[in-house]
Amino acid sequence: MTTDTTLTKTDLLENIANLAPVLASIHESVIVTNTLGEILLANAPTEIITGYMPHELIGKNIEETIRFVGKNQAADFSWYLRESLTGDRSIRLPEGTSLLQLRGGLLPVDATTTPLYGEDGNFAGVVIVVRDIRDEIKVRRRQYEFLSFVSHQLRQPFGTIRWGLELIQQEGDNLTEEHKEMLDDLLKLSVRFANFVNELVDVARFEEGKFKLKQETIDLRKITREVGDELKGLAVSQNISLHLFENTPQGISTTVTGDNNRFHDVFQNLMVNAIRYNNPRGAVTVEAADATPNEIRALAQKSRHSVGIEEYLQATDKEIKTFLLISISDTGLGIPEDQQADMFNNFFRGRNVEQKGITGTGLGLFIIKIIIEGTSGRIFFTSKENVGTTFYIVLQHNNELT
Template identity: 35%
Template sequence: MLDLFNKLIEDFPDGLLIFDQQNKLLLINSAAESFLKIKISEVKDKPIVSLETYPNFQPLAALLKENQSVFRKEVALNDLVLQVSLVPLKKKGKLLVLHDITQEKIREKLKTEFVSLVAHQLRTPLSAIKWTLKLFLDGELGELSNKQKSYLEKTYQANERMIILIKDLLDVAKIEESRYLEKAAAVDFVKTIEAVIELYQKEIKQKEINLVFEKPKSLPLLTVDVEKIKLAIQNLLDNALRYTPHGGEIVLKASLNKSKNEVIFMIKDTGIGIPFYQQSRIFNKFFRASNVLKLGIEGSGLGLFIVKSIIEFHGGKIWFESEENKGTTFWFSLPLKTG
């Protein structure tokens, strides 16, 4: 039985390393030897401090020293990208698992580059179509009949949706290439929220939404990429307005969490909610909930992915609670920069 276990460990496609309670390396399989370019004869029974002398082991040593569970953390190692998990072994040490995702990352990069190229190529002609349609609709190229105007208005709206989709795709491409955030500056968070609300006054009045913004007495300035934070709030408010029925309520709130030295933003609606069984997928690219699809509400399924990326790029967190047919509440936190 022991021989079978050892063979399973040795032939396992992921790299496996087992450490004892004193952080000495007890076992390393062939896959881990290949990834780290080390031999078991060189490293067996050595503590983490000694293993740090091997260049390929240094990024892993930092994780092991933290002595905390790690799940699928990406680590770049020369020409490899590894997904690293660290699992405690109940008073017997710890297991380090190395999963090679290099090929997946290459495919993702190629896909991102393709999407970016196509989006860039489409953006210019779509803009030209937009302004040509605008000339017709404004009567600059002659008078239109009501029927002609109706057709052109529908075409203009469809073209606008395509422009928004292209912008979202370009944002996603930048996020995946880690070149999304621009220069950060100190901003008044309350004024930032108010500026976003002002953009939606027309939609708020049309749907007779009772919108409430609960402001704090004071907030420290936030050091952020203000345009990206505006976009995050805009996407959340846009969703709340889109999925809240006529006459519903939306509450926004900004507050200070002194114990964690962070600012909290909340947006709560009385909309259609998110089905419980689909809530784990809400931040996935292109995901749209089944109840949204049934109602035929338009959208790209990219907004919440972009919001999550923006908040996490700033070192914050985003979370939510939702109940179908009752509403959804989103929160995000942003750390206050010190020093």
């Protein structure tokens, strides 16, 4: 790794000199540092976004000058800048990131860091791109207000339709077999649509800040086994074997504080996906373990979507020696590598899943992430196409919660 600041600065400035007109014309703030985090270049829009004039930033340390924070300044995201200076990978800061401006204002932003490499292949610096997303947030808020209105309007009539279909089914002794099959298909369709509407309501509530979670003592082992019993029929029909806590020692506590019904939804969604997106004669495995922060870090390093894990561990590292780690694994389709960073976005569905014609809304993982993070936890995954996927849920033990 190159560590000579003068050489790095010279090399970088020579390489990006021909990009100056482009950098000046774009609306995003672009900041270039060397390997030590010293700012070498900032384009004109940087002043609008950060409050600093570009020449005021030259030579200053990026961590000491540009500060990213979480919602309501509850988390300091400086770690992401430090991590970017290792040159290991590109990093996109979590949704909800804001930039603390020079005069104290908080600006909601989308921010990414990308390593730069010299002609010799050595790590030479970092490019940080910061985009003002205030207008996008306003548009999205209006969209979700409309979504909330529509989903609530749909809820009642489809509930009535479902009730009517169930009544006909109960009183349908005189129906032909063909009509019974049609009625059964309509009921399944109404259930699927009702679930979709409920997911829309959840997303709208979250965006409006109205998504509420109960705080009660729950046993995730018990919840998972209940879900497993419910899904036995689906698993048998897909020729998939379920293995629940077969290698988990009885002494591992799976008791946490959370919302029982919502965690039932979490495991049902993850296990249904693991069954549906599996290969014939495949397996779905759920295990629990006590994991130290360093053990979780080691797993997260293998993931292409572990943003927020290090910040989460650093915030709790001093108080908590071990976390509860739940893993849900399958032997199925896997997730294309170039799409893994988008898996927790709402309405997103993997390319290989759509190509196989498997239906879904693309909202499940988005809602799961909301539930788990709302329970002082984190979720990430590792996946390889045509090999399988493992989702990891990190939670604080019940006696660790404050």
